[in-house]
Amino acid sequence: MLKLFLQSLFILFFLLSSGFCIESDNITASSVLKDGDTIVSSGKVYSLGFFSPEKTTNRYLGIWNNVSAISIIWVANRDKPLDDSTGIVTISEDGDILLINGKKEIFWSSNITNSPMNTTAQLLDNGNLVLIDNSNGRIIWESFGHPTDAFLPKLKLNDNPRTGERVLLTSWKTPRDPDFGSFTAGLQALNIPQIFIWNGSRPHWRSGPWNGQILTGVTDMYVVYLDGYSVTKFDDGTVSFMRDYYGKILMKIILKPNGSFVQTMWDVNRRVWNVTWIAPIDVCDVYGKCGPFGNCNLRNSPMCSCLKGYEPKNKEEWDKGNWSGGCVRKTFLQCDRNSNSSDKNKEDVFWKITNVKVPDFMDVSTALEAEECEGLCLRNCSCLAYSHDPGIGCMFWNRSLIDVRQFPVGGSVLQVRVAYSELDKKKDIRVIVIVPVTIGVVIIFIGVFFLWQSMAKRKGANRKGRILTHEVGKAYIRGSSGVVIRDDIDEASLDELPLFSFKMLETATFQFDVTNLLGKGGFGPVYKGKLVNGKDIAVKRLSRASGQGLQEFMNEVVVISKLQHRNLVSLLGCCVEKEEKMLIYEYMANRSLDLYLFNRFQEILDWTKRFNIIEGIGRGLLYLHRDSRLKIIHRDLKPSNILLDEHWNPKISDFGMARIFGGNQDQANTGRVVGTYGYMAPEYAMGGKFSEKSDVFSFGVLVLEIISGTRNTIFYNDDSSLSLLGYVSTLQMV
Numbered sequence: 001m002l003k004l005f006l007q008s009l010f011i012l013f014f015l016l017s018s019g020f021c022i023e024s025d026n027i028t029a030s031s032v033l034k035d036g037d038t039i040v041s042s043g044k045v046y047s048l049g050f051f052s053p054e055k056t057t058n059r060y061l062g063i064w065n066n067v068s069a070i071s072i073i074w075v076a077n078r079d080k081p082l083d084d085s086t087g088i089v090t091i092s093e094d095g096d097i098l099l100i101n102g103k104k105e106i107f108w109s110s111n112i113t114n115s116p117m118n119t120t121a122q123l124l125d126n127g128n129l130v131l132i133d134n135s136n137g138r139i140i141w142e143s144f145g146h147p148t149d150a151f152l153p154k155l156k157l158n159d160n161p162r163t164g165e166r167v168l169l170t171s172w173k174t175p176r177d178p179d180f181g182s183f184t185a186g187l188q189a190l191n192i193p194q195i196f197i198w199n200g201s202r203p204h205w206r207s208g209p210w211n212g213q214i215l216t217g218v219t220d221m222y223v224v225y226l227d228g229y230s231v232t233k234f235d236d237g238t239v240s241f242m243r244d245y246y247g248k249i250l251m252k253i254i255l256k257p258n259g260s261f262v263q264t265m266w267d268v269n270r271r272v273w274n275v276t277w278i279a280p281i282d283v284c285d286v287y288g289k290c291g292p293f294g295n296c297n298l299r300n301s302p303m304c305s306c307l308k309g310y311e312p313k314n315k316e317e318w319d320k321g322n323w324s325g326g327c328v329r330k331t332f333l334q335c336d337r338n339s340n341s342s343d344k345n346k347e348d349v350f351w352k353i354t355n356v357k358v359p360d361f362m363d364v365s366t367a368l369e370a371e372e373c374e375g376l377c378l379r380n381c382s383c384l385a386y387s388h389d390p391g392i393g394c395m396f397w398n399r400s401l402i403d404v405r406q407f408p409v410g411g412s413v414l415q416v417r418v419a420y421s422e423l424d425k426k427k428d429i430r431v432i433v434i435v436p437v438t439i440g441v442v443i444i445f446i447g448v449f450f451l452w453q454s455m456a457k458r459k460g461a462n463r464k465g466r467i468l469t470h471e472v473g474k475a476y477i478r479g480s481s482g483v484v485i486r487d488d489i490d491e492a493s494l495d496e497l498p499l500f501s502f503k504m505l506e507t508a509t510f511q512f513d514v515t516n517l518l519g520k521g522g523f524g525p526v527y528k529g530k531l532v533n534g535k536d537i538a539v540k541r542l543s544r545a546s547g548q549g550l551q552e553f554m555n556e557v558v559v560i561s562k563l564q565h566r567n568l569v570s571l572l573g574c575c576v577e578k579e580e581k582m583l584i585y586e587y588m589a590n591r592s593l594d595l596y597l598f599n600r601f602q603e604i605l606d607w608t609k610r611f612n613i614i615e616g617i618g619r620g621l622l623y624l625h626r627d628s629r630l631k632i633i634h635r636d637l638k639p640s641n642i643l644l645d646e647h648w649n650p651k652i653s654d655f656g657m658a659r660i661f662g663g664n665q666d667q668a669n670t671g672r673v674v675g676t677y678g679y680m681a682p683e684y685a686m687g688g689k690f691s692e693k694s695d696v697f698s699f700g701v702l703v704l705e706i707i708s709g710t711r712n713t714i715f716y717n718d719d720s721s722l723s724l725l726g727y728v729s730t731l732q733m734v
């Protein structure tokens with residue numbers, strides 16, 4: 001209510017103070033802008049003129065939205081107000097924009113040059129006041145290069161780590177005083193781009209790293225074509241953060257005098273500014289709330305806790321709720337101890353924390369896979385934690401873990417290095433490795449025996465078993481003899497899938513040793529294994545902690561057991577035992593396409609191979625969509641899901657997200673949009689609608705990536721901020 005009242009006061013003031021307007025969007029050497037007049041951008045979106053904040057008589061030159069609830073987005077003479085209404089804006093003889101009063105005193109100037117130039121100042125429809133050199137039409141100065149407190153579409157927050165030049169927003173001192181406040185905000189491009197709000201020189205808020213799509217610590221950002229944000233690197237070292245122009249929708253993010261970012265959008269019908277986003281969004285969002293090595297989670301009481309392996313530095317202060325001191329390490333790492341005396345078995349381990357904003361001060365190794373990060377971190381004693389993001393690669397921390405917060409949903413996964421003894425419940429699998437060979441042989445025999453027994457049993461009587469149901473269809477797990485799958489669409493079909501015993505797989509993969517790790521899929525790690533008969537297999541193990549993975553597991557069993565095609569990976573069997581759920585596939589000697597496509601191994605893929613890979617994927621997809629008994633939409637086609645056998649034949653894998661379509665159905669909707677940024681068709685990402693066409697979109701992206709050897713999501717083009725797709729669409733056919 002009060003806000004509304006203040007707003008209307010504000011408006012009233014404006015109506016009184018801005019009298020006539022000259023019908024122009026520019027100021028030239030021969031025209032001046034007097035107090036009381038305004039110039040309006042050609043589409044009547046923004047106005048430039050004089051204003052006074054409420055309850056003051058100070059006059060400022062500013063730009064505001066030309067809508068009923070005015071809001072100032074730029075102020076020229078913020079620290080030097082005029083005290084009367086004699087101010088005029090003019091173009092000086094040497095081409096500068098000048099703000100002078102009746103006594104010809106200069107209150108503000110664009111301050112560009114001393115060399116005389118013939119210029120025109122023009123207000124654009126995006127709110128940018130530009131000074132144009134009439135001789136060549138070039139922009140020689142722009143208000144977007146000297147912003148006040150508003151971040152608008154097309155405004156570039158620049159940072160050049162080489163020269164130290166930055167474009168910063170500075171808050172107003174108070175809601176009524178546009179003078180320089182204590183808060184600034186901008187891009188910090190060192191290592192990985194992040195957006196910061198600083199209070200003086202101390203950080204106040206941090207967005208988390210930019211991963212090519214989103215700011216990972218801002219949970220309500222989605223994807224490029226929804227949010228329109230981009231980060232572009234230029235040859236001179238400048239990095240800029242920008243939001244695309246939103247057409248007629250008015251949107252702004254203001255850095256308020258209290259240090260908060262407030263994003264609002266203009267609702268044309270209701271004639272109000274809707275608040276759509278605020279940062280910091282809660283107390284946990286404030287930089288370093290819980291000190292170094294602390295974790296802030298609003299759901300906990302108290303909200304601050306130490307990360308695993310750490311304890312409060314000053315217990316007394318901590319208990320009082322003074323968390324600024326943070327935490328220190330409780331148990332020494334293996335690294336820190338005398339390396340001669342330490343037991344090899346007690347190697348440090350990682351403790352996983354999910355849904356976090358990752359700490360500040362990261363080091364980066366780009367374009368690495370998730371499974372490579374752990375080894376790199378483990379081998380380096382100064383590495384305190386790591387995190388992997390597909391758009392960034394591996395991030396490592398060596399100084400301190402500061403500004404970690406946990407969200408209810410979203411965020412990233414952080415792996416914190418802890419001493420072995422901190423993770424007490426972990427089974428020591430290495431002991432088993434050193435058990436004498438004879439016992440290993442016995443286990444193999446037992447494994448073979450069980451396999452043999454289960455094969456015999458399969459022919460035998462039906463035994464009562466557990467029934468697992470899931471979204472697509474139903475799968476019955478019958479005794480230990482096999483899995484019988486029946487889905488709603490194809491009731492008559494019964495497929496049997498060989499069942500492997502846990503023991504057998506454990507032996508085949510050397511107790512799931514990390515050296516046998518092939519990669520991590522959507523719901524768990526994949527290991528290489530060798531069966532007793534010498535056949536190589538790949539074992540995908542559903543992580544026990546993940547409840548969600550079960551659905552994908554059943555989905556994959558249902559979908560893939562119905563399919564047989566040379567360009568689809570084939571399932572050899574599965575394992576469902578106690579808490580363990582595993583899928584067993586044929587082993588692909590050359591692993592996955594993404595391992596070659598985007599790095600120095602590119603040259604392995606000559607044009608013939610690339611052509612065959614594209615053709616093979618096309619055939620596999622055609623089979624899924626048209627030629628198989630069912631119509632299957634894969635929903636997650638991307639290079640890491642294309643496996644390559646020893647002859648470089650591509651095979652589509654990972655059907656955890658696939659959907660089966662009924663006879664004539666050709667489109668469906670989903671509430672839960674799953675998939676990978678950069679490969680999802682826009683109508684799927686935005687509306688959850690998927691069909692054959694969404695797979696074809698992903699296939700298209702894949703083809704472009706195979707041809708160009710560039711990731712769609714981290715494609716930088718020098719003169720624009722386009723993705724690979726955007727860039728390709730600008731190329732002309734010849």
Ligand SMILES: *[C@@H]1O[C@H](CO)[C@@H](O)[C@H](O)[C@H]1NC(C)=O
Nearest residue numbers: 023024025026027028120122
């Ligand atoms: C400036 O505005 C005038 C009148 O509105 C218009 O005729 C003229 O073309 C504009 N000049 C430029 C350089 O845009």
Ligand SMILES: *[C@@H]1O[C@H](CO)[C@@H](O)[C@H](O)[C@H]1NC(C)=O
Nearest residue numbers: 021040044045047066067068
């Ligand atoms: C914008 O300004 C012009 C000129 O002052 C005015 O005629 C027009 O109604 C304004 N538009 C809006 C949406 O307020």
Ligand SMILES: *[C@@H]1O[C@H](CO)[C@@H](O)[C@H](O)[C@H]1NC(C)=O
Nearest residue numbers: 106107108109110111112113
């Ligand atoms: C204009 O720029 C010069 C240096 O480029 C600087 O010394 C001077 O203070 C500036 N003047 C104003 C009014 O900003």
Ligand SMILES: *[C@@H]1O[C@H](CO)[C@@H](O)[C@H](O)[C@H]1NC(C)=O
Nearest residue numbers: 028029117118119120134135
């Ligand atoms: C500046 O340029 C405009 C248009 O190019 C021209 O009409 C005008 O005479 C020029 N003024 C001066 C002082 O050269």
Ligand SMILES: *[C@@H]1O[C@H](CO)[C@@H](O)[C@H](O)[C@H]1NC(C)=O
Nearest residue numbers: 182199200202204258259286
């Ligand atoms: C900003 O810094 C000043 C001075 O260091 C401090 O008094 C003030 O509380 C800080 N504001 C916030 C919101 O942290």
Ligand SMILES: *[C@@H]1O[C@H](CO)[C@@H](O)[C@H](O)[C@H]1NC(C)=O
Nearest residue numbers: 256257258259260262278280
């Ligand atoms: C700062 O002010 C804005 C409105 O001006 C408000 O929405 C926000 O909650 C305030 N933030 C804090 C931390 O008080």
Ligand SMILES: *[C@@H]1O[C@H](CO)[C@@H](O)[C@H](O)[C@H]1NC(C)=O
Nearest residue numbers: 265266267268270273274275
């Ligand atoms: C503004 O908010 C109202 C109610 O919260 C909502 O109905 C409306 O769609 C929003 N308008 C815009 C443009 O977001």
Ligand SMILES: *[C@@H]1O[C@H](CO)[C@@H](O)[C@H](O)[C@H]1NC(C)=O
Nearest residue numbers: 313314317322323324325326
């Ligand atoms: C909070 O604790 C730190 C030491 O951890 C101390 O230096 C500081 O004075 C304390 N602040 C308050 C307000 O007690």
Ligand SMILES: *[C@@H]1O[C@H](CO)[C@@H](O)[C@H](O)[C@H]1NC(C)=O
Nearest residue numbers: 335336337338339340341342
């Ligand atoms: C480990 O032992 C070797 C020789 O036994 C010795 O030279 C070395 O200093 C020892 N390292 C540490 C860290 O004690």
Ligand SMILES: *[C@@H]1O[C@H](CO)[C@@H](O)[C@H](O)[C@H]1NC(C)=O
Nearest residue numbers: 363380381382383396397398
């Ligand atoms: C260890 O990590 C730090 C920081 O992450 C890095 O500066 C250093 O070069 C690494 N050392 C080795 C041997 O890799």
Ligand SMILES: *[C@@H]1O[C@H](CO)[C@@H](O)[C@H](O)[C@H]1NC(C)=O
Nearest residue numbers: 362363381382383397398399
């Ligand atoms: C951490 O890494 C940075 C950059 O790689 C390096 O400058 C710094 O010395 C390292 N600090 C420690 C404690 O290893």
